[in-house]
Amino acid sequence: MKPRHARIDRRKLLSGGMSMAAAFAVTGRPAAASDADIVVIGAGAAGIAAARTLREAGRKPIVLEARRRIGGRAFTDASLGPAYDAGAMFIHWAERNPWVQIARDLGIATAAESWGSGFKVFAEGRPMADEDRRRRRAAFGQIDRRLETVDLGQRDMSIAELLGDLGPDQAPIAASGLLLSIGEESSRISARDYQRLWAGDDLVVPSGYGNLVAASATGLDIRLDEPVSAIRWGSRGVTVTSRSGEIRAQGCIVTVPVGVLKAGAIRFTPELPAATRDALAGIHMGALTKIAFRVEGDRFGIAPGTSFLEAGAPGRLVNFDMFPDGRDLVIGYFGGDYARKLSEAGTEEARTQIVDMLAQMVGGDFRKTVKAVSFPAWWTDPFARGSYSVCAPGHEGARAALAQPIGGRLLIAGEATAGGGAMTVGGATLAGRAAAATLARLKA
Numbered sequence: 159m160k161p162r163h164a165r166i167d168r169r170k171l172l173s174g175g176m177s178m179a180a181a182f183a184v185t186g187r188p189a190a191a192s193d194a195d196i197v198v199i200g201a202g203a204a205g206i207a208a209a210r211t212l213r214e215a216g217r218k219p220i221v222l223e224a225r226r227r228i229g230g231r232a233f234t235d236a237s238l239g240p241a242y243d244a245g246a247m248f249i250h251w252a253e254r255n256p257w258v259q260i261a262r263d264l265g266i267a268t269a270a271e272s273w274g275s276g277f278k279v280f281a282e283g284r285p286m287a288d289e290d291r292r293r294r295r296a297a298f299g300q301i302d303r304r305l306e307t308v309d310l311g312q313r314d315m316s317i318a319e320l321l322g323d324l325g326p327d328q329a330p331i332a333a334s335g336l337l338l339s340i341g342e343e344s345s346r347i348s349a350r351d352y353q354r355l356w357a358g359d360d361l362v363v364p365s366g367y368g369n370l371v372a373a374s375a376t377g378l379d380i381r382l383d384e385p386v387s388a389i390r391w392g393s394r395g396v397t398v399t400s401r402s403g404e405i406r407a408q409g410c411i412v413t414v415p416v417g418v419l420k421a422g423a424i425r426f427t428p429e430l431p432a433a434t435r436d437a438l439a440g441i442h443m444g445a446l447t448k449i450a451f452r453v454e455g456d457r458f459g460i461a462p463g464t465s466f467l468e469a470g471a472p473g474r475l476v477n478f479d480m481f482p483d484g485r486d487l488v489i490g491y492f493g494g495d496y497a498r499k500l501s502e503a504g505t506e507e508a509r510t511q512i513v514d515m516l517a518q519m520v521g522g523d524f525r526k527t528v529k530a531v532s533f534p535a536w537w538t539d540p541f542a543r544g545s546y547s548v549c550a551p552g553h554e555g556a557r558a559a560l561a562q563p564i565g566g567r568l569l570i571a572g573e574a575t576a577g578g579g580a581m582t583v584g585g586a587t588l589a590g591r592a593a594a595a596t597l598a599r600l601k602a
């Protein structure tokens with residue numbers, strides 16, 4: 159089974175507690191015009207791993223991070239009181255994921271993903287009719303089944319094309335699960351890239367995956383609130399411009415999300431080579447999105463950990479974790495163009511639409527229980543510009559091309575360059591380590 163960042167059939171545990179990200183001291187040290195060894199841009203999983211690997215190789219990396227916190231798209235949000243992972247939550251393919259060992263080394267517990275307390279499917283707020291449920295079940299697994307038999311050797315295709323023979327009734331249902339796993343519409347996903355994604359067991363981090371990632375950064379020279387706006391690169395070194403000045407360095411690892419690079423937030427001089435620009439053109443950002451409500455009072459007889467899936471319209475699939483782990487939270491997951499539209503509409507509109515949806519399923523009194531909302535809209539977040547990278551059909555080579563060193567001193571690394579580990583925290587970490595190993599060979 160492919161990595162699935164939002165399960166529609168299982169429950170996960172996440173206990174509350176103070177966010178390590180919030181507790182992490184901001185260095186506050188300005189990045190004044192100065193010389194440095196190697197600059198790493200971005201303090202997410204890839205940037206932290208790169209900096210750690212460079213340190214282990216005896217180098218002195220400086221990490222410049224645009225946000226006022228560490229962890230990037232791994233973020234345990236405690237703003238509602240009970241904490242939840244607003245970005246990454248699962249340690250996917252745990253058998254080979256470096257985060258299992260990192261957690262162990264830090265003394266942070268991981269746990270097997272637990273089965274939930276039930277699963278209810280709705281269509282436009284009403285329990286889905288048996289006949290429609292049967293049709294849904296028949297569509298399940300069609301992608302993996304086709305990938306086992308189709309010959310992608312001659313040419314790549316989109317997942318929508320892969321499912322084309324299912325017909326206009328079944329194909330959208332079969333594809334709809336991708337909105338919750340890849341966060342993208344099936345017509346924009348390369349079947350070859352999808353096929354190579356690693357699969358395996360999932361673990362969760364009860365104290366928060368975001369908190370774990372932030373904890374792994376302890377001791378590194380990370381400068382927060384330092385958005386990088388320009389990089390000059392050449393055979394003799396790089397000069398990086400961020401909010402408080404310029405840093406000249408031997409080399410640079412850029413770990414900002416592909417969406418940020420594509421938006422032109424960092425000006426490269428000279429411009430990036432054609433091969434890198436082509437690679438970027440073949441990768442875009444999906445839009446898996448969560449919305450969390452703090453709820454108080456009546457639980458309407460719903461057992462903690464029950465899943466409610468609104469599946470009336472295949473393009474607007476929303477899965478809800480009801481009171482996960484007994485917490486006073488309801489967390490909704492959705493993706494693709496619906497998530498893009500809601501993100502652009504803003505928090506109030508998203509709250510209205512999603513609470514309406516829940517009120518239809520649970521009953522009108524549900525509205526009274528909603529006390530606060532958290533809407534981490536990664537799609538409109540200037541430092542993410544989406545949830546994670548997706549290769550367009552015909553562009554499955556783009557990840558490897560993007561990882562190629564540029565002029566010997568500049569490297570792009572992150573989940574987007576992680577091959578079969580793409581889209582995940584574990585992949586970002588492996589990509590960060592690999593980039594660092596390349597730059598560590600530069601003469602100091």
Ligand SMILES: Cc1cc2nc3c(=O)[nH]c(=O)nc-3n(C[C@H](O)[C@H](O)[C@H](O)COP(=O)(O)OP(=O)(O)OC[C@H]3O[C@@H](n4cnc5c(N)ncnc54)[C@H](O)[C@@H]3O)c2cc1C
Nearest residue numbers: 163200202203204224230231246247248386572573582583
């Ligand atoms: C809703 C959601 C659910 C997910 N679920 C899972 C999951 O269950 N399991 C899983 O493994 N993965 C999951 N992911 C994906 C995972 O979060 C990412 O793949 C991973 O965190 C990416 O790490 P990274 O270091 O490549 O990028 P990031 O974490 O994005 O780090 C890049 C850093 O660069 C910073 N930055 C951006 N622009 C600038 C700039 N101009 N100057 C300086 N710094 C800048 C950013 O602020 C950020 O901190 C999920 C993602 C989302 C959004």
